Amino acid sequence: MQSTKTTGQWFRSGDGHRWWFDSGALPLDFAYSGAMGDNPAWEILHSADDLAAWLEGRFPEQLMPAAPRDLTDALALRAAIARSAMSAGRGEAPAAEDVDVINLFAATPDIPPALAGGSRQAGRSRARPGQALSAMAREAVELFTPEQRERIRHCAADDCGLVFYDESRSNNRRWCSMKRCGNRAKVRTHRLLNGA
Numbered sequence: 001m002q003s004t005k006t007t008g009q010w011f012r013s014g015d016g017h018r019w020w021f022d023s024g025a026l027p028l029d030f031a032y033s034g035a036m037g038d039n040p041a042w043e044i045l046h047s048a049d050d051l052a053a054w055l056e057g058r059f060p061e062q063l064m065p066a067a068p069r070d071l072t073d074a075l076a077l078r079a080a081i082a083r084s085a086m087s088a089g090r091g092e093a094p095a096a097e098d099v100d101v102i103n104l105f106a107a108t109p110d111i112p113p114a115l116a117g118g119s120r121q122a123g124r125s126r127a128r129p130g131q132a133l134s135a136m137a138r139e140a141v142e143l144f145t146p147e148q149r150e151r152i153r154h155c156a157a158d159d160c161g162l163v164f165y166d167e168s169r170s171n172n173r174r175w176c177s178m179k180r181c182g183n184r185a186k187v188r189t190h191r192l193l194n195g196a
C-alpha cells in the first residue's frame with residue numbers, strides 16, 4: 001500500500017477504558033468509525049460535523065464543511081468497506097454489490113495532488129468532503145485486490161474479532177494491539193507455564 005495517511009484511532013471498551021487501535025489501513029479505520037460488528041459505542045459519525053472532523057484528522061488538505069448528503073454517502077461507502085473487510089478476514093472476496101459501491105465512489109473526482117511553490121496562493125480552494133470519500137474509495141480499491149486482501153486478518157485472540165491490515169514487512173502481525181490482546185495472551189501463556 002502506497003498510502004501516506006496516518007492510521008489508528010481511539011476505541012472505548014464497555015468499561016469506558018480507552019485504547020488505541022491501528023487497523024493498518026485508512027479504509028479499515030473508516031470502517032471502524034462505527035460499521036464493524038454490533039457495538040453501538042463504536043459509532044462516532046453521528047452527524048455531518050462528525051464526518052468532517054473525522055476526515056479532517058486524516059486528510060491534510062482543507063475540506064469544505066460536510067452536508068447531510070455527505071454523511072449519507074459516507075455511511076453507504078463505509079458499510080460496503082466494512083462488509084468487504086469482514087469477507088477479506090474470512091479469506092473471501094468482497095460481494096459484487098459492495099464492489100460496485102466502492103467502484104462508484106472511486107470513479108468520482110478525488111483530491112488532486114498539488115505542488116507547493118506556484119505563483120498562485122496555495123490552498124485557496126478547499127476540497128469537498130465527497131472528494132475525500134473518493135480518495136478513501138480509491139484506497140479501498142487497492143486494499144481489496146487479491147494480493148493485499150491476504151494481509152487482512154482477524155486478531156489471533158479468540159474473544160477479540162477485530163480485523164486489521166498487516167502492513168509489516170514480515171507479514172506476521174497477530175494482534176489488534178499488543179497492549180490489548182497481545183499482552184493478555186502473554187499473561188495467559190505465563191500462567192499456563194507456571195501452573196497457576
Ligand SMILES: [Zn+2]
Nearest residue numbers: 155160176181
Ligand atoms: Zn484483539
